[in-house]
Amino acid sequence: MIDRGIYRRASVMMLGASLLTIAMTAPAGAQELAAAPSAGAPEAGEVVVTGSRIQRRDAATVGPLLTITADDIAKSGSVSPGDxxxxxxxxxxxxxxNGTQGTSYGASSINLRYLGGSEGSGNRVLVxxxxxxWVDAVGQRGFRDFVDLNTIPMGMIEGMEVLKDGASAIYGADAIAGVVNIKTIRPFDGIRGSTRMGVTDKGDGSEYSATLNVGKRFGRASIILSGSYYESKAIRTDARPLTTTSLVPVTAPGTSPSGLYILPGLSSNGYFGTRPGFAGSSAPIALNTPGTLYGSGASADNAFHTAALPGDYYNTQAQGIYSAGPxxxxxxxxxxxxxLADNLNFKFEGLYNERKSDQLFSPVLLDIGGTAGTVRGFYIPNNQAFNPFGTANGVPTANALAFGANSAFRVRKVMTDVGNxxxxxxxQTWRIAAGLDGSFKLFGNNWHWDAFGSYAKNSIQSTALNGINYDNLYLSLGxxxxxxxxxxxVPVNLFGPMTPAQADYIRFTTRESNYTELWNGTVNATGTLFNLPAGEVALAVGYEYRRNRGVDNPDAIANAPSLYLNNAxxxxxxxxxxxxxxxxxxxxxVYGELSVPVLKDSPVGKSLDLSLAGRYSRYSTVGGKATFKGGLGYRPVEGVLLRGTYAQGFRAPSILELYQGARQTSFQGSDPCNGGAAANAGKPGCVGVPAGYNQANYNLNGLIPGVISGxxxxxxxxxxxxxxxxxxxxxxGLSITVDYYNIKIKNAIASQSPTQIMQLCAQRAGxxxxxxxxxxxxxxxxxxxxxxxNLNSIKTDGVDATVRYDFTTGVGRxxxxxxxxWLGSFRTVSPDPATGGTIVDDRAGKGDQPRATYPRWKGQASLNWDGEGAxxxxxxxxxxxxxxxANPVKDARTKAVTYIDAEVGFDVGEGRTRFGIGVNNLFDTQPPASYANAPINYDIYTYDARGRFLYARFSVKL
Structure with missing residues (x-):
């Protein structure tokens, strides 16, 4: 168990502590909001776009807004909003x-500007x-504090808008990095259906998806029913060269089904005739082959040999584990x-969504012993049924060996008999919502109002198969x-193959559950206050109530202390x-937003518009806070819009960050003291680490055991x-947008990464x-x-640029x-207890930590052609x-990659039916190899190892 005092003291002290050379992919047709309507375009009706609560005809001054239409989604090659x-x-x-070695567990998030919490959780993006x-996510090991996009069925989505700008004053907390607004399908008459099937060119990772929407308008009413289905199959790590073997070199025999045994008493044993050092701490022994049956009596040792490379190399990556789970x-x-009336509308909506997913890991890497091993206090008496050096195997009592709880015996073994x-x-996700909206006259002007209420619940039942029950193992060995x-x-054989009954006796299945709930109510009104020479002064005001709740129920048996081992x-x-x-x-x-037209068609410019917004939020946990946002849009001439915003953000600690109980986990990261003190002479925190220490030989193939806490x-x-x-x-038809952003978060809620913690310890000690x-x-x-x-701050800045050109020719549009x-910087500034100063970590351009790749440049591009029927x-x-x-097997760079996709489609029956075939990752580009992300060898949250993927899709409108 944790020494909580040490944890609190230490955590307070330390934790308080060539794009233009290619064409790049965008969702087909996704577009940055243009500066103004194209010449000759019809006048639009009043709309509300993400980034403003005010209904207006021209929303082009809102800010850097990306709009994704239904057609864009259909042509994107994607089957989920997260994808x-x-x-x-x-x-x-x-x-x-992707990946067995992540924290996704089937969930999907969106993390704008890299500002989400640990490992891309997306908790600073408002969805x-x-x-x-939308209700918060749940997970395999506790609930989350971000939206799981896999809880939103694809069939209900008509479009999306992505505001790449802070909007806390307009929408409330969590909108520091930006806002994603998913728009549902509008009323229609008829039937719309689509299906898509695909598979990699290796024959794995197949996908199938289908949606069916039915709409009917009758009189004053309309109804929409939507169904969505998606299924994907697994991709194994041994199915791709990159993920088959860890990049980290093996320098000593590792754990395998043959075991690694340190057995005091076997060295220079006269009865067994063993040589000096046999089964000692520096020369552990292994079974000759995993299925070997050891001989009786004095010949028992003949079934074992001193483990050595290359013969005793074992690769857990190739044991059927998933690179991408089903x-x-x-x-x-x-x-x-x-x-209900001419100026009064009612709506009611309901949703149910269910996801089933799983991730396959290698079998348990057991590591037990007396005074050695990860879990200590075991013993094996000389009369245990499967002690090869004991009386049950024909060894005389005077010569039989026992391995006591006070001796340094150690057994390490991959438990393949128990299973992966x-x-x-x-x-499961449930949501019900209802709303009223209408219009009225105020000050002689038109106003619109709406009231909305919803309740949603997200719950999970999770199971972890094929663990080990230490108490049962203790009894079976004792x-x-x-x-x-x-x-x-049932007595268990740890020195040879197990029977199914033995494996069943020590096998443990973990069963857990957790859920999140959201109660949400809003009232809004928007309209014109009065007119100025340049236009209407518009106002939006509103009130919102929200209650978030999370409950986590871990497995009671898994969390109970051992009855036989040291239960502390x-x-x-x-x-x-x-x-x-x-x-x-x-x-x-409560919030208010004001839109003020300052100039229109004046000698100094075509227009100048000012937008102001303010919100006051009062939390039951941290009290109240007011936030402000201001923006200017200036058109000096037609076709040129200069825009800028300043926004304050506010994010209260989430339920997870506040209340999460101490949770064991296995961190991915490279131990900077690997090789021991002698090999790391310049690192004072490595003093005392024995020579030859190899991280890969401990705890689940080198993963770092640890604890996370709220x-x-x-x-x-x-x-x-x-x-x-x-x-x-x-x-x-041509639009060009370039936007610079600069975001600074103060008192940022964050955690040092495991790699940062280990590096600071190694380099600074104390x-x-x-x-x-x-x-x-x-x-x-x-x-x-x-x-x-609350770290000191997080600072980031960069530039977004979009060029869009639509044109028509004789062969089509x-x-x-x-x-x-372009990511200019991403700096985390935290206190340095050693000097009283600060520690600055700039991540821009780096990928030297697991699942944390920050390239300077990222981009997309698309070229679409629409012709007659194709x-x-x-x-x-x-x-x-x-x-x-820096590593011994590759250079200290992760190379740039480019993925190319292509699709062709054909319309049949006056466009009511469409058939398309396509390929994602046309040139079978694999992720760049990354030593920092061993043993999976690539950042699973930035790339995927699927490779070339072929698909066909069919859609119909009736």
Whole structure:
């Protein structure tokens, strides 16, 4: 268990502590909001776009807004909102279905500007559906504090808008990095259906999706019913060269099904005739082959040999584990709209969505012993049924060896007889909502109002198969009389193959659940206050109430202390433990937004518009805070828009950040003390680490055991965001936008990454090492403590640019888009307890930490052609190069990659039916190799290892 005092002290001390050379991919046709309507375009009706609550005819001054239409989605080659949004150049590392070694567990997030929490959680991006909040995600190991995009069925989506700008004053907390608003299908008459099937050119990773929407308008009413289905199959790590073997070199025999045994008493044993050092700590022994049956009596040792490379190399990556796990989703959405009166409308909507997913891991890497090993206090008496050096194997009592709890015996073994560990999730989402809206006259002007209320719940039942029950293992290895007297106890063979009954006795299945709930109510009004010479002064005002709740119910057995081992240190099973979590908060908010036309058709410019917004939020947890946003849009001449915004942001600590109980986990990261103190002479924090220490030989193939915990003393974080840009429409159909952004988050709620914690300990020692606990005899890290803190600040800036050109020729209409993002800086500034100063970590251009790739350049491009009854799309996506960890097997760079997609489609029956075939990743580009992300060898939240993917899709409108 954790020394909480050390944790609190240490955490407070430390944690408080060539794009233009290619064509790059955008969602086909996705467009940056243009500066002005094209010449000759029909006058639009009043609309509300993301980034403003005010209904207006011309919303072009809102800010850097990306709009994605239904046609864009259809041509994107994507089958989920997350898949589509994560390809945007402004998106950072985001949770997806890739990899067994992630924290996604089937969820999908969107992380704009890299500002989400740990590993792309996206908790600083506000995800809305029709302008209203969505319920938080759940997970395999506790609930989350971001929206899981896989809980939103694809069939209900008509379009999306992405505001790449802070908007807390307009929408409330969580909108520091930006806003994603998903728009649902509008009323229609008829039937719309689509289906898509695809598979990689290797024959794995197949996908199938289908949507069916039925709409009917009758009189004053309309109804929409939507159904969505998606299924994907797994891709194994041994199915791709990149992921088959870890890049980290193996320098000593690792754990395998043949075992690694340190057995005091076998060295120079006269009865068995063993040589000096046999089965000693520096020369562990292994079974000759995994299925070997050892001989009886004095010949027992003949079945074992001193483990050595290359013969005893074993690759857990090739044991059927998933590079991309299977997933199945189905969802139903319905909405009923009714015009109660000429100026009064009612709507009611309901949703149910279910996701089933799983991730396959290698079998448990057991590491037990007496005074050695990861879990200690075991013993094996000389009369245990499967002790090859004991009396049950024909060894005389005088010569039989016992391995006591007070001796340094150690058994390490891959438990293939128990089976691969398999994490399974069943996630269910319910949502009901109702709203009224209407219009009225005020001050002689038209006003619109709406009232909305919703309740949503997201819940998960999770299962983790094929763990180990330490208590049962203790009984099965210990005194035969005690085992015989215990109901169900079966003696277990750790020195050879197990029987199914033995594996069943020590096998453990973890069963857990958690859920999140959201109650949300809003009232809004928008209209014209009065007229100025330049136009209407418009106002939007509103009130919002929200209550968020989360409950986590971990497995009681997995979290109970062992009955037989030292229960101050160990629990009953190999399952990662955590304390139960529950918490809630509620808040009240009021806001106002004002749009003021200052100039129109004046000698100094075509127009000048001012927008102002303010919001006051009062949380039950952290009190109240006011935020402000201001923006200017200036057109000196037709076709040129200069725009800029300043926005304050505010984010209260989430339920997860406040109340999450201490949770065991396995961190991915490279131990800077690998090789021991002698090999790291310049690192004072490595003093005492034995020579030859190899991280890969400990705890699940080198993963770092640790604990994550919430912090009830967190303060809210605030932010200041500045954006400035220009939007040009020099030609009909041509638009060019360039926007600079600068965001600073103060009192940022964040955690040092495991790699940062280990590096600070190694390089600076002292207080920095209080979060890193090592085994004194082996040097292995046995516990790394990580917790949320209010770090000093996070600062980032960069530039977004988009060029779009639509034109018509004699052979059809063409559309071209190039969308690029440049990351200028991404700095985390935290206190340095050693000097009293600060520690600055600039991540821009780096990829030397697991699942944290920050390329300077990212981009997309597309070229679309629409002809008579046919169309074609060519897309490209570019991810720039980054640094890698200095390592012995490759250079310290992660190369840039470009993905190319293509699709052709044909219309039949006057456009009512469409058939398309396409290929994603046409040239089978694999992710760039990354030593920092070993053993999977690539950043699973930035790239995917699927490779070339072929698909066909069919859609119909009746």
């Amino acid at each position: 589509l949004l994560q390809k945007l150049p402004s998106a950072g590392v985001s949770l997806n279905s 809305l559906v029709d302008g209203h909040r 997933s199945q989703r189905y969802g139903f959405y319905g909405r009923f709209d009714y015009e 560990r398999d994490n399974i999730q069943d996630v 005194n035969p009389a005690t085992c015989a007297a215990t109901a169900g106890c 240190l160990y629990t009953k099973t190999t399952a990662q433990t955590r304390t139960a979590t529950r918490g809630s908060y509620d808040l009240h908010e 912090n009830r003393n967190l303060r809210p974080e605030t932010s200041d965001s500045i954006s400035a840009g220009v939007a040009l429409t020099p030609l009909h 207080a920095f090492c209080e979060l890193v606990q090592r085994d004194a005899s082996t040097g292995a890290i046995i516990n790394l403590l990580q917790g949320a803190q 063409f559309g071209a888009v190039v969308d690029a993002s 169309n074609a799309t060519l897309r490209a996506r570019y991810i720039g190069s980054t640094t890698d960890v």
